[in-house]
Every structure is written in C-alpha cells, then in structure tokens.
Amino acid sequence: MMITSDQWVERQLKMRKNIHMGGDLVGRDHPQIVPGRNVIAKTYDIAQDPKYKGIVTAISHLDGQEVNRWCNLHFSIEDLLAKQKSTRCGIHNCGFCIQRCMGNDGLNALYVVTRELDDKYNTDYHKKFQEYIKYFQKNDITSALAQTDVKGDRTKRPGQQKNPDSYVRVVEKKKDGIVVRGSKAHITMVAYSDEVIVLPTRVMTEEEKDYALAFTLPADHKNLHIINRASSPRPRKIFKAPMAECGSSDAVLVFDDVVVPWERVFMCGEYKEAGRLALLFANYHRHAYCGCKPGVTDVIMGFTQLVAKYSGVEKVQHVKHEMADLIAVAELIYAAGIASSVNAQKSSSGVMIPDAIYSNVGRRLAGQNIYHEHDVLVSIAGGLTATLPFEDEFINAETARFLDKYMLRKDGVSAEDIHRCFRSIGDLSCSSFGGVWQIAGVHGGGSPIMETIAILANYDLQKKEDIAKYLAGINNPAKKDSEIFSGEEDDLDKFRKFIKAR
Ligand SMILES: Cc1cc2nc3c(=O)[nH]c(=O)nc-3n(C[C@H](O)[C@H](O)[C@H](O)COP(=O)(O)OP(=O)(O)OC[C@H]3O[C@@H](n4cnc5c(N)ncnc54)[C@H](O)[C@@H]3O)c2cc1C
Numbered sequence: 001m002m003i004t005s006d007q008w009v010e011r012q013l014k015m016r017k018n019i020h021m022g023g024d025l026v027g028r029d030h031p032q033i034v035p036g037r038n039v040i041a042k043t044y045d046i047a048q049d050p051k052y053k054g055i056v057t058a059i060s061h062l063d064g065q066e067v068n069r070w071c072n073l074h075f076s077i078e079d080l081l082a083k084q085k086s087t088r089c090g091i092h093n094c095g096f097c098i099q100r101c102m103g104n105d106g107l108n109a110l111y112v113v114t115r116e117l118d119d120k121y122n123t124d125y126h127k128k129f130q131e132y133i134k135y136f137q138k139n140d141i142t143s144a145l146a147q148t149d150v151k152g153d154r155t156k157r158p159g160q161q162k163n164p165d166s167y168v169r170v171v172e173k174k175k176d177g178i179v180v181r182g183s184k185a186h187i188t189m190v191a192y193s194d195e196v197i198v199l200p201t202r203v204m205t206e207e208e209k210d211y212a213l214a215f216t217l218p219a220d221h222k223n224l225h226i227i228n229r230a231s232s233p234r235p236r237k238i239f240k241a242p243m244a245e246c247g248s249s250d251a252v253l254v255f256d257d258v259v260v261p262w263e264r265v266f267m268c269g270e271y272k273e274a275g276r277l278a279l280l281f282a283n284y285h286r287h288a289y290c291g292c293k294p295g296v297t298d299v300i301m302g303f304t305q306l307v308a309k310y311s312g313v314e315k316v317q318h319v320k321h322e323m324a325d326l327i328a329v330a331e332l333i334y335a336a337g338i339a340s341s342v343n344a345q346k347s348s349s350g351v352m353i354p355d356a357i358y359s360n361v362g363r364r365l366a367g368q369n370i371y372h373e374h375d376v377l378v379s380i381a382g383g384l385t386a387t388l389p390f391e392d393e394f395i396n397a398e399t400a401r402f403l404d405k406y407m408l409r410k411d412g413v414s415a416e417d418i419h420r421c422f423r424s425i426g427d428l429s430c431s432s433f434g435g436v437w438q439i440a441g442v443h444g445g446g447s448p449i450m451e452t453i454a455i456l457a458n459y460d461l462q463k464k465e466d467i468a469k470y471l472a473g474i475n476n477p478a479k480k481d482s483e484i485f486s487g488e489e490d491d492l493d494k495f496r497k498f499i500k501a502r
Pocket residue numbers: 102145146147148151154155185186187188189250436439440443444445446447448449
C-alpha cells in the first residue's frame with residue numbers, strides 16, 4: 001500500500017515527544033525538524049507521480065500490490081537498477097540526500113542474514129522478519145537506520161572498552177523481550193521516521209556476543225532518546241525555492257534500557273554473523289551511494305553550468321574542462337552502481353546482493369571527489385557565493401534598487417535570477433548546512449578507508465601478480481603451465497554464464 005505525504009505527516013504528528021533539541025523536549029512539528037520531514041514527504045509525493053511509476057514504485061513480492069521502492073526487497077537485477085535510478089531522481093527533487101535509502105538497505109541486509117541464521121541455527125528470525133516486512137509495506141513505513149555505535153576508544157574492541165556501553169548491547173533477556181543499552185551516533189532522519197532499524201557496526205568475537213544484536217523499534221519507543229541536531233538552508237522570506245524548504249537531522253540515539261519485544265529481535269548473540277550483517281548493510285548502502293552521489297553531482301554540475309552562463313564564461317576552455325571533470329565523476333560512480341547491480345548474486349533468501357567490489361569502488365570515488373566538486377563549483381562561481389548580501393537587502397526597497405542594478409551580469413538575465421542562483425550555491429557550499437553535507441559525502445556509508453579495506457578484502461590481487469609473472473617470464477612454481485592465471489578458467493566460465501543469462 002502507498003500512503004500520501006499528508007497521511008504520513010499526520011502519523012508523524014501523533015508520535016510521542018522524545019526529541020531533545022535546543023535544550024527542550026520537542027515534537028515532530030518543531031520548525032527546525034520540518035525541513036528534514038519535507039524531504040521524506042517528497043518520497044511519498046513522487047511515488048504518487050505517474051512520471052516515476054515503476055522507478056520510485058515497485059511491485060511487492062508479497063501480494064503483487066504497488067509499494068514505494070523504499071519499502072521493497074530487491075529480488076532482481078532490475079530492482080537494484082531501479083533503486084539506483086530512484087535515488088538519483090529523488091535527489092533532483094530536494095537538492096541533496098533523499099535519506100530514505102538507509103532503511104531500505106537495512107531491510108534487504110536483514111532479509112538475507114535472517115534467512116542464513118535460520119538455516120544455520122534453526123532460529124525463527126526470518127519468519128519474524130517476513131512478518132515485519134508485511135507490516136512495513138502495508139503501512140508504507142519510513143525507517144532510519146542506526147548502525148554506527150559511539151565506539152569510545154577507536155583502538156579498542158567493543159569488549160575492551162572502559163565503558164561497556166560504547167557499543168549497543170543486550171543487558172538482560174526477559175520473557176517479553178530483551179533489554180538494550182547503549183548509543184548510536186550520527187543517526188540521520190530518526191527525528192522524522194516511523195521506525196528505526198538497529199544493526200551491529202562490526203565483526204564481533206565470542207566474548208562480544210551481547211553486542212551481536214539486530215532489532216527494530218518505533219522511533220518514539222519508551223526509553224529511546226533522540227538527541228537531535230537539525231540542518232537546513234537559511235529560511236527564505238520572499239524568494240522561496242524548493243531546495244530551501246528541505247533539510248536534514250542527525251541524532252545521538254540513546255537506548256536507556258529499552259525493552260525490545262522478541263518479535264522485533266532479528267539477531268541476538270550470533271556473533272559469527274554480526275560482521276556479515278554489518279558488511280552486507282554497508283554493501284547495500286554503498287550501492288545506494290552509487291545512485292545518490294551522481295544525483296548530488298548533478299545538482300553541483302547544474303549550478304556550476306548555470307552560474308557560468310550567468311557570468312558569461314561557460315564557453316571558456318578551463319570551465320568546459322572542469323565541467324567534464326564533474327560529468328566523469330558522476331557517471332563513473334553511476335556506472336559502478338550499474339556494474340554492481342548487473343553482477344549481483346542471489347542470496348539463499350532470493351534477495352539479490354550487489355557486487356561488493358563495484359559498490360565499494362563507486363562509493364570510494366564519491367568520497368574522494370566531494371571536495372573537488374565543491375572546489376569546481378566555487379572557483380567558477382566566484383566570491384559572491386560567500387559575500388551575497390542577506391535576503392532582507394533584496395526585499396528592502398531602499399537597497400533593492402541598488403542590488404537590482406549592481407547584481408546584473410549577462411544580458412537578459414534578471415537580477416533576481418542571479419540572486420537566486422548565488423543564494424542556492426551559498427546554501428550548498430558556504431553554509432553550515434552545506435558543510436554537513438560535504439562531510440556526509442566523505443563519511444556517510446563509511447569513511448573512504450572503510451571502502452579501501454572492503455576492496456582489498458574482496459579483490460584477488462594474487463591473480464594480477466600471476467599475470468605479471470607470466471608476462472615477465474618469471475618462474476611461478478605455485479602454478480602448473482595449464483593454470484598460469486589462478487582462477488582464470490572459473491572467471492571465464494562465470495562470465496560465459498553471465499552473458500548467457502542476459
Ligand atoms: C552526515 C552524516 C550522516 C550519517 N548518517 C548515519 C546514519 O543514518 N546511520 C548510521 O549508522 N551512521 C551514519 N553516519 C555515520 C558514518 O557511517 C560514520 O561517520 C562513519 O562510519 C565513520 O565513523 P565515525 O564518524 O565514528 O568516525 P571514526 O570511527 O572516528 O573514524 C574517523 C577516522 O579515524 C580513523 N580510524 C577510526 N578507527 C580506526 C581504527 N580502528 N584503526 C585505524 N584507523 C581508524 C580512520 O581514518 C577514520 O576515517 C553518518 C555520518 C555523517 C557524517
């Protein structure tokens with residue numbers, strides 16, 4: 001089922017007040033929370049728009065009903081491709097992160113791992129999770145995803161921390177559920193989501209089995225505290241703009257001995273699979289980034305091209321070359337996402353798992369280029385990005401008459417359009433809101449070092465070394481003549497099967 005944005009907002013407003021912000025306990029109607037809420041509202045609006053049918057919407061595997069793509073499980077390569085496309089389109093509607101992908105990435109990772117847990121330990125997590133998916137799709141749920149623990153001393157493992165609650169853990173198992181204590185940091189959109197999905201952040205050892213924990217909760221559950229920080233462009237008084245209506249929130253989420261009912265517990269103590277779940281979620285989320293980041297670059301590229309035209313420099317050679325840089329980054333990341341989708345493997349649950357090498361190289365390229373992209377935008381835009389007078393001076397007739405004269409650049413472009421263009425570039429590149437999203441571009445979905453580790457863990461470098469030895473005529477005693485390149489035959493067979501399946 002799909003609900004409208006109005007129905008969703010109505011549901012939000014009924015939630016218990018558990019958001020701490022600006023020294024107060026606030027509701028989901030707080031003016032600083034509304035811009036973030038507007039972004040999620042757009043995910044409901046665009047799902048109703050026939051233009052996006054089949055892209056932002058999907059057909060449920062449960063009952064053949066149309067659902068929002070962010071509630072869907074990816075049972076095919078086409079689903080993965082559509083998820084990437086819908087993320088990119090979503091960003092064009094708000095100007096930055098569409099936010100709702102994280103919950104969807106958590107759903108898919110949990111669907112795969114709960115099935116693997118049941119197969120291995122004869123548990124009933126998958127059955128319970130299937131019920132949860134039914135509830136999720138039936139109610140068109142929006143969920144935040146809480147993975148990143150506060151982590152304490154970065155050089156120590158969860159079990160070695162002075163504060164044992166530095167990673168979220170189970171402190172008691174009761175008849176009606178488990179008692180959970182700890183805190184997750186940086187949790188985006190939990191201040192305006194229906195639910196929160198909680199996953200482990202790393203590999204756990206046997207001594208750390210209390211930290212091997214996955215569950216879901218309503219975002220206003222008893223003893224759950226959202227210590228929130230909201231970001232949005234400076235509100236517009238007169239010169240309203242779609243991007244200026246949007247924003248985000250990130251929170252320190254505190255589990256103060258929260259009771260999670262058993263039917264919502266999807267991993268509890270299976271420490272050997274904690275790393276599998278953590279990395280699988282990261283893989284889905286990096287695949288999402290391969291649609292998200294090109295969308296963000298589209299916005300940066302659009303403003304760079306627009307301001308170049310308004311300043312009359314769009315045909316200058318270095319400007320054209322820098323535009324080509326932006327195009328190359330956006331489309332290479334998007335291509336990595338396509339490659340990750342088409343090379344996906346089916347899990348035992350039937351849900352497709354994107355190829356981890358391609359999702360990680362795409363996400364890594366995104367993180368490494370985010371500041372370069374802003375560098376291109378601000379160097380071509382010039383200093384007015386930082387020094388544009390406040391909106392009031394464009395409203396006050398006394399000063400507006402000067403600004404309307406002195407803001408003018410290219411013939412045929414009004415002072416108002418030039419003002420609007422620079423105000424939006426300022427929001428993106430020279431504001432506290434822009435700063436948050438630049439850092440999100442580096443660390444969201446895992447810092448670049450995490451992608452580097454994932455790439456090195458999954459990539460067969462030995463094979464490349466064998467190729468070099470063969471080409472150089474170096475004796476390779478580990479290999480017979482018939483297997484000069486390790487794994488080459490398997491690889492070619494896999495490729496033949498892949499081509500045949502298309
Ligand atoms: C805007 C924003 C939104 C986010 N939203 C979410 C969200 O919704 N849900 C969620 O779960 N997470 C979210 N994140 C968290 C994000 O995934 C983390 O920021 C990221 O994984 C890095 O973790 P950290 O910030 O704790 O940095 P740290 O762990 O402190 O790492 C910082 C750096 O320290 C070094 N380092 C750290 N540990 C080690 C080590 N053991 N060995 C060697 N070097 C090390 C690395 O260089 C690393 O890059 C968000 C982050 C941002 C910025």
